[in-house]
Amino acid sequence: MSESDRELFRQAFRRHATTVVVLTYHDAESAPAGMTATSMCSLSANPPSLLACINRESRAHAEITANGQFGVNLLSITQRPIADFCSRSGTHKQLRDAWLATDAQDAATPRLRDALAHLECDVDRTFETFSHSVFVGMIRSVWLNPQDAPPLVYHGGLYSQLETPAERAERFHWQMGGE
DSSP, rough: OOOOHHHHHHHHTTTOOOOOOEEEEOOSOOEEEEEEEEEEEEEEEEEEEEEEEEETTTTTHHHHHTTTTEEEEEEGGGGGHHHHHHOTTTOOBBOOGGGGGTTTTTTTSSBBEEEEEEEEEEEEEEEEEEEEEEEEEOOOOOOOOOOOBBBBBEEEEEEOOOOOOHHHHHHHHHTTOOO
């Protein structure tokens, strides 16, 4: 595949909208750490499982492999600073105390405050393919935020958000010729 074909591939997947997630884990010093990911999806409801793809050169890959567990935090629109912090390449990504849920002390993986949901996963198996490993996570527990906040979405190479119901109604009103 040529470099121009790889760029077309990147451009095609920038048109794929996805909820931004931060995979959380404990680093080698047992400190809470995270990495931003968009390559995560559900696998099965029976048994509850998901897939997460992680570059083998990343620090997170080695630490999640060593721990055998990771958390998946689906981010709300207010958590963009966390997504930015955890997406920086080549830096240590220890999470700030202010970002962590204080009521999750017994959780095996760090849970982010204000996340839409947190799924604790045990690594069931991994598949190495090209530059990444596909981690199969068996979901041990799920926490859902009782607050209904809009998700942080990644689309077109940018963070974004979905239309609110009020914005959708307003757009519909104007499209129908309303005044």
